[in-house]
Amino acid sequence: xxxxxxxxxxxxxxxxxxxxxxxxxxxxxxxxxxxxxxxxxxxxxxxxxxxxxxxxxxxxxxxxxxxxxxxxxxxxxxxxxxxxxxxxxxxxxxxxxxxxxxxxxxxxxxxxxxxxxxxxxxxxxxxxxxxxxxxxxxxxxxxxxxxxxxxxxxxxxxxxxxxxxxxxxxxxxxxxxxxxxxxxxxxxxxxxxxxxxxxxxxxxxxxxxxxxxxxxxxxxxxxxxxxxxxxxxxxxxxxxxxxxxxxxxxxxxxxxxxxxxxxxxxxxxxxxxxxxxxxxxxxxxxxxxxxxxxxxxxxxxx
Amino acid sequence: xxxxxxxxxxxxxxxxxxxxxxxxxxxxxxxxxxxxxxxxxxxxxxxxxxxxxxxxxxxxxxxxxxxxxxxxxxxxxxxxxxxxxxxxxxxxxxxxxxxxxxxxxxxxxxxxxxxxxxxxxxxxxxxxxxxxxxxxxxxxxxxxxxxxxxxxxxxxxxxxxxxxxxxxxxxxxxxxxxxxxxxxxxxxxxxxxxxxxxxxxxxxxxxxxxxxxxxxxxxxxxxxxxxxxxxxxxxxxxxxxxxxxxxxxxxxxxxxxxxxxxxxxxxxxxxxxxxxxxxxxxxxxxxxxxxxxxxxxxxxxx
Numbered sequence: 001x002x003x004x005x006x007x008x009x010x011x012x013x014x015x016x017x018x019x020x021x022x023x024x025x026x027x028x029x030x031x032x033x034x035x036x037x038x039x040x041x042x043x044x045x046x047x048x049x050x051x052x053x054x055x056x057x058x059x060x061x062x063x064x065x066x067x068x069x070x071x072x073x074x075x076x077x078x079x080x081x082x083x084x085x086x087x088x089x090x091x092x093x094x095x096x097x098x099x100x101x102x103x104x105x106x107x108x109x110x111x112x113x114x115x116x117x118x119x120x121x122x123x124x125x126x127x128x129x130x131x132x133x134x135x136x137x138x139x140x141x142x143x144x145x146x147x148x149x150x151x152x153x154x155x156x157x158x159x160x161x162x163x164x165x166x167x168x169x170x171x172x173x174x175x176x177x178x179x180x181x182x183x184x185x186x187x188x189x190x191x192x193x194x195x196x197x198x199x200x201x202x203x204x205x206x207x208x209x210x211x212x213x214x215x216x217x218x219x220x221x222x223x224x225x226x227x228x229x230x231x232x233x234x235x236x237x238x239x240x241x242x243x244x245x246x247x248x249x250x251x252x253x254x255x256x257x258x259x260x261x262x263x264x265x266x267x268x269x270x271x272x273x274x275x276x277x278x279x280x281x282x283x284x285x286x287x288x289x290x291x292x293x294x295x296x297x298x299x300x301x302x
Numbered sequence: 303x304x305x306x307x308x309x310x311x312x313x314x315x316x317x318x319x320x321x322x323x324x325x326x327x328x329x330x331x332x333x334x335x336x337x338x339x340x341x342x343x344x345x346x347x348x349x350x351x352x353x354x355x356x357x358x359x360x361x362x363x364x365x366x367x368x369x370x371x372x373x374x375x376x377x378x379x380x381x382x383x384x385x386x387x388x389x390x391x392x393x394x395x396x397x398x399x400x401x402x403x404x405x406x407x408x409x410x411x412x413x414x415x416x417x418x419x420x421x422x423x424x425x426x427x428x429x430x431x432x433x434x435x436x437x438x439x440x441x442x443x444x445x446x447x448x449x450x451x452x453x454x455x456x457x458x459x460x461x462x463x464x465x466x467x468x469x470x471x472x473x474x475x476x477x478x479x480x481x482x483x484x485x486x487x488x489x490x491x492x493x494x495x496x497x498x499x500x501x502x503x504x505x506x507x508x509x510x511x512x513x514x515x516x517x518x519x520x521x522x523x524x525x526x527x528x529x530x531x532x533x534x535x536x537x538x539x540x541x542x543x544x545x546x547x548x549x550x551x552x553x554x555x556x557x558x559x560x561x562x563x564x565x566x567x568x569x570x571x572x573x574x575x576x577x578x579x580x581x582x583x584x585x586x587x588x589x590x591x592x593x594x595x596x597x598x599x600x601x602x603x604x
Contacts, residue, residue, distance in 0.1 A: 025451075025452050025453065029453070030457070030461070031452070031457050031460040031461045031464065033460065033464060034452050034456065034457060034460035035452060038452060081419075082419075085415055085416075085419060088415070090410075090411035090412045090415060091412050091415070108392075109392035110392045110393050110463050111460065111463065113387055113390070113392060113393070113415070114387075114452075114456050114459055114460050114463070116419070117383075117384075117387060117418070117419075117422075117450075117456050118450075118451055118452040118456035118457070120419075120422045120423070120450075121422070121446070121447035121448070121450045121451045121456075122447075122451060122452075124426055124443060124447045125444065125447045125448065125451065128440050128443055128444050128447070134436035134437060134439075134440055135436060137436075137440060138430050138436055138439060138440065141426060141430055141443060142427065142430050144423070145423035145424075145426045145427045145430070146423070146427065148419075148420075148422075148423045149327075149420055149423045149424060149427065150327050150333070150336050150337060150340060150416075150420040150424075151327065151331070152423075154336065154416050154419050154420035154423075155332070155333050155336060155420070157416055158333040158335065158336035158413065158416050159332070159333045161412050161413065161416070162333065162335060
């Protein structure tokens with residue numbers, strides 16, 4: 001690995017960007033405004049954490065990177081649709097995301113809802129259009145369907161919705177976030193695995209990476225909550241301090257800032273521990289990118 | 303076929319109802335309110351036209367009915383989610399559907415949006431959980447993804463949205479409806495085919511049934527537009543006369559009532575013509591149910 005982490009990240013971000021530009025329906029095709037809204041929501045935004053995870057894991061297993069592009073984009077489409085709907089007036093009512101207007105602020109509520117709706121089947125199409133074998137495709141489709149279901153992402157959002165202004169215990173909060181953001185992050189790890197050559201995947205590796213996936217999922221949300229308190233809108237690219245303003249339970253509101261930082265550290269250590277187990281199988285230093293991703297999530301400021 | 307059409311319909315409606323009750327996430331599972339909203343939207347509503355089509359086609363091909371239950375329900379989940387979102391204030395703003403409160407009127411906008419969102423992955427899961435072979439599953443998943451995409455249902459809704467208050471030509475209207483409602487009806491025909499034993503499907507049969515699917519798709523919408531003018535809310539189970547009130551282009555507004563009825567008759571005849579071609583392959587009287595479904599769509603009063 002001669003590339004620095006930031007070079008590697010840039011390379012993978014460019015790939016997923018290119019895939020989005022190529023695979024998302026063109027604005028030349030009717031209905032143009034819908035396709036414009038879909039592209040606006042996916043292209044040019046965000047850190048692409050989920051795709052980066054898919055790439056990093058798949059690279060452990062010699063996957064065909066063209067297939068990985070599609071799978072990474074599929075997950076990013078699910079993530080993007082959830083942000084579009086989450087930002088809408090009936091949900092979080094946010095007008096700023098990744099430093100630009102949210103989709104409904106730019107295209108109107110109805111078109112934003114449709115853009116989100118249309119990104120879901122797009123994701124499943126991208127997976128079925130890979131050259132992976134039918135079994136791999138079906139596992140990936142099930143993974144993604146489950147992660148975005150009412151037992152996953154949508155379920156977490158529903159709990160979130162019901163909990164505004166209510167007291168939540170730490171374990172309830174962990175559960176909510178494990179659904180709302182954790183499952184899609186965890187699925188990104190598993191999806192990377194399934195993009196790889198199946199014959200080389202053993203159960204211990206799957207378990208180790210699954211543990212890594214759970215830890216970074218949790219870590220991601222704790223850091224998000226900390227940043228909502230400690231960062232400003234300009235750095236964050238979205239409205240800061242909203243959680244407290246809306247009386248939403250967060251790690252910081254339940255544990256305080258210091259204990260939240262401790263919990264984050266704990267999850268970070270757990271993630272690295274899981275990677276050590278993985279390295280015992282795939283070889284020393286092979287999980288460097290995954291370690292760097294954990295570092296990045298742990299130390300990000302936006 | 304000793305069963306009358308209405309007995310057959312009742313039997314199949316009961317099956318899809320039972321499948322929905324069994325397969326949709328239980329209200330005992332958290333988040334209960336989301337699962338309640340999902341079940342409210344799918345269970346106990348509608349004529350189940352799409353599932354009926356899936357069953358009728360699959361019966362031509364000796365499909366395993368337990369697989370057909372899942373595929374039929376999958377398509378009904380996509381249809382139901384589209385109704386939930388379509389009824390929302392930012393879209394059609396309807397409070398009445400199938401004679402009961404729309405999902406957002408009962409559960410609030412945010413929960414309704416999530417219920418719709420969560421029904422999409424549910425559909426893809428049901429297909430992947432059948433015992434069909436991997437190739438059949440993947441074809442069905444692609445069919446459904448394409449039909450509900452921005453080149454299908456969502457695309458039709460986007461065009462609809464942009465056309466309120468604007469003049470539309472007949473061919474533009476046909477194109478809009480072929481996306482908005484036609485593709486999912488057509489997919490129901492194709493899905494029924496793919497549920498069957500693949501080795502017995504020949505190309506001519508596929509073509510004939512595809513033609514049938516296109517015709518009943520068009521027929522369905524023309525009748526819908528006619529009913530909006532000629533029926534009352536009580537019979538219709540939803541707000542009547544809304545299209546004209548909202549200045550939406552319809553077959554009736556473009557062609558007038560008489561010419562719309564003629565066009566409907568034309569599509570009905572086309573559908574029956576396609577079934578004649580199909581019978582030349584599968585045998586005389588084998589497509590009776592499909593003919594009865596065309597009759598039903600043609601002559602329905604709600």
